[in-house]
Amino acid sequence: WIAKWPGPAELAEASSAEVLRAWGKLGYPRRALRLKECAQAIVERHGGEVPADVEALLELPGVGDYTSRAVVAFAFGRAVPVVDTNIRRVIARVDRGEAEAPPPSKKELEDMERLMPPGNRAGVRFCAAVMELGALVCSARGPRCDECPLAERCAWRAAGFPAYEGKRRAPQKFAGTDRQVRGLLLDVLRDGHADSGLGEHEHFWVSRERLDAVWPDDTQRDRALSSLLADGLLVEANGEFSLPV
Template identity: 55%
Template sequence: MIDTAALLIWFDLNERPLPWRNKTTSAWGILISEVMSQQTPVARVAPQWQEWIERWPTPADFAKASKAEVLRAWGKLGYPRRALRLHECAQAIVKRHDGAVPSDVDELLALPGIGAYTARAVACFHFQQNVPVVDTNVRRVCGRAVTGQFLQPQPSAKELGQVAEVTTGPRCSAAFMELGALVCTAKSPKCDICPIRRTCQWQKLGCPQPSEEDLSKAKKRVQKFTGTDRQVRGLLMDVLRAADDPVEKSQLDVVWPDAAQRSRALFSLVEDGLAVQTDAGKFHLPQ
């Protein structure tokens, strides 16, 4: 059994002062933080979150914004479709729940762009419900501490039950996440300062290293960025966000030398609703 008492003492001493951990943060503020933090380091999210919550403190405020405003405010957080889905989510909250973020996990799951993790995170961290919250960090910590696996296991149906058994409430869930972010890291865990080292199954097994096959599979799961369509899409979005008027295709052509890849990335933005092509062949953000 994991020493959760030691974990909570450690968390009290080492919790990062993330702005959304303020006790006055609304359910909407928690929801925004969770969507922004998906596949994005919290150091990049924190200042962006602060700007958003000051500009759009409620779902109703955000629902009134234009798509172009939303995409410009999203900046370089990456995966800008998240911003549009969050916009749809705010509109649904206004329409279905009179502008109040629901507390029920199933009702949260029914909102656009809200998946299993985000729904449980909002229910847990704002509404203080003792529901299992499993992100990459929690999966890695439990994989090592409970089952003795060094590498992060693939998501499975039974992991919710495993996490529910070892977490004792919202603060404990947050502590597991923090441990994974600061100590039980992916490549070089700091086991010498880990508060649950004494009860960690991986430690008890003698810290077995993963096989070459497992390492190879793990490397394949890591998403590359440099040279990918995602990088090109980001460069194209930079031009569109900076423009007050529709831009000529020639203004977009200069951002990337590979014409085929550039064209593929540009029209994927159009297909995703992140860019619009005018009848004159110019491009702009959706309105």
């Protein structure tokens, strides 16, 4: 991705079809289009330079709390609290003595800010270290407390690892959902365009019949197709469908 579009100016010029093809099966393809819109906004509003503050980043398409803070901390080396799934779990265990983090809230940002050491360098390293600890040592299902540098100060360990009794976010299913059908429909366009030899700014059109072949449930397939059109991930003309260019 970086080799193809090294900066916002290059990505802003790319065709949507090319961006969606490069995104491949990463999931949530709307994010690919938001990233391109974000690059265009950076070119228009910030002269092609990624802004270095959280508020300006939050104004950009597709950028939320986590991304804005991660960019400021990890790309610009400024100590703002960053909270991802792994950090949330470590804070819940070490600081609050609970096995799992509750559904996301502003409170976690405040907790992280309170725990961070002063100074940009130390603060950023702390965020990266807690994130890594959550990914590699204090994992969701198999925390390796014997190897953990926080073992002596971990409230959950000290309390004897009590089971979690708080609220949980509903788990997201994938198989059989509209998301899966949307992915299958996009695959037809993406793979077809890649095999067609057409340029990135040329449409590769497929018939309705080719799309109908990917999923047996007419109602669900129609719903998925309509939502792809509404999201700007597909375009339609003369009864045929293409990635946007």
